[in-house]
Amino acid sequence: MKKSLPYKWELVIILWLAYFFNQGDRQIFNAVIPLIKKNMHLSDVEIGTIATIFTIVYGCVVPFAGFASDLLKRKWIVFFSLLIFSVGTLLTGFSGSLFSLILIRGIVTGGGEAVYYPAATSLISQYHQKTRAMALSIHQTSLYVGIVASGFIAAYIGERMGWRYSFYTFGMGGLILVAYVFFRVKDVPQEVPQSRLSVWRVAKHIFAKKTVWMLCLAFGAMVFVNVGFVTWMATFYFEKFHLSLATAGFTSMFFHFGLAFLGVLIGGKLSDKFSVKRKTTRLETEFIGLLFGAPFIFIMARTPSLYVSYAALAAFGFFRGIYDSNLFAALFDVIEPGYRASSVGVMTSFAFLTGAFAPLLLGIIKTQYGLSVGIGLLSVFYLVAAVLILLAILFYFKKDYYDESPA
Numbered sequence: 001m002k003k004s005l006p007y008k009w010e011l012v013i014i015l016w017l018a019y020f021f022n023q024g025d026r027q028i029f030n031a032v033i034p035l036i037k038k039n040m041h042l043s044d045v046e047i048g049t050i051a052t053i054f055t056i057v058y059g060c061v062v063p064f065a066g067f068a069s070d071l072l073k074r075k076w077i078v079f080f081s082l083l084i085f086s087v088g089t090l091l092t093g094f095s096g097s098l099f100s101l102i103l104i105r106g107i108v109t110g111g112g113e114a115v116y117y118p119a120a121t122s123l124i125s126q127y128h129q130k131t132r133a134m135a136l137s138i139h140q141t142s143l144y145v146g147i148v149a150s151g152f153i154a155a156y157i158g159e160r161m162g163w164r165y166s167f168y169t170f171g172m173g174g175l176i177l178v179a180y181v182f183f184r185v186k187d188v189p190q191e192v193p194q195s196r197l198s199v200w201r202v203a204k205h206i207f208a209k210k211t212v213w214m215l216c217l218a219f220g221a222m223v224f225v226n227v228g229f230v231t232w233m234a235t236f237y238f239e240k241f242h243l244s245l246a247t248a249g250f251t252s253m254f255f256h257f258g259l260a261f262l263g264v265l266i267g268g269k270l271s272d273k274f275s276v277k278r279k280t281t282r283l284e285t286e287f288i289g290l291l292f293g294a295p296f297i298f299i300m301a302r303t304p305s306l307y308v309s310y311a312a313l314a315a316f317g318f319f320r321g322i323y324d325s326n327l328f329a330a331l332f333d334v335i336e337p338g339y340r341a342s343s344v345g346v347m348t349s350f351a352f353l354t355g356a357f358a359p360l361l362l363g364i365i366k367t368q369y370g371l372s373v374g375i376g377l378l379s380v381f382y383l384v385a386a387v388l389i390l391l392a393i394l395f396y397f398k399k400d401y402y403d404e405s406p407a
Helices: 007-031 033-040 044-069 074-092 098-127 132-161 163-184 199-207 210-240 245-274 281-302 306-324 337-355 358-368 371-377 379-400
Strands: none
Touching: 007 033, 007 044, 007 074, 007 098, 007 132, 007 163, 007 210, 007 245, 033 044, 033 098, 033 163, 033 210, 044 074, 044 098, 044 210, 044 337, 044 358, 074 098, 074 163, 098 132, 098 337, 132 163, 132 210, 132 245, 132 306, 199 210, 199 337, 210 245, 210 281, 210 306, 210 337, 210 358, 210 371, 210 379, 245 281, 245 306, 281 306, 281 371, 281 379, 358 371, 371 379
């Protein structure tokens, strides 16, 4: 008789699907930017403004989502997040003006998506201890698959049926998943009594640790790169190398996230193995990903060769995956279980508020100097992030480390 899949891994699969739509719904806008611009007569700066407002809303909402996830049942937070951003995605297809895009896409969808991640990662983390990095890494691969698949599907549908049908398709898909989440996701009690938590106590616990500051700053730099990259890369290939919209949407994400998929699994597996004896392993993994990823960002943007750009894009993706494999596993090394969703919310909020202005800034640079210059400059942010992680390793981590080993 075959053994059934342990629930802790079934949960990862369910949340993988939810995160697929979370990230996919975010990327379909970027994949059809040229079609939206033409249909609604929007400028590059206006398109950048929509993406920037989305990211600002995300950054403002996510810390409250994190705090709520340490107090309330995380199943319902995931459920309502998926419901809200799926409805927002569906309604985006009915938008008829810049204002409606900002309201529905920027505010409703952005706010709905922000609520998901702290609850999901906290829930996975509590079910997985010895396999935490691997479980979170598998969950993270959904980001890659969601962005790649949605970029291609949205562009393909958009070129044949119109950009609005891309939003209809993904919005309906998310609403179908809502029902499955309702019946299958199980919550688990928090490890810290809920009555002991307060905003002040949570903030004091998180910000007392300088490692958290370094991780927040580094993640902010990384997200600045990521938000700018995913917003404009398809347009970059579409305009610079004269690819079709579907090809640009697919290749701009496939080579990057395909190798990131490999990198995140390798990074998660190795860091789980070596962190048992070497506590700084998770931070060192992040450092390697950022340091070695930086030069490839510059190359992919500045080379005149499409195929060299593809190769650099893939290498950038692999090292991005190495970094992502320990994105929150490293944070959880210095944060007690009952504060983890809040810490994810704080760190994510800072990162997205920092990265919010990347689409607008690149839109402005695009009109003056071109996207090759703007995207190439993103490499500097990866180098800065690598230095911040190194500072945490050398000066702060040993003091801040939280030992979860049984007494």
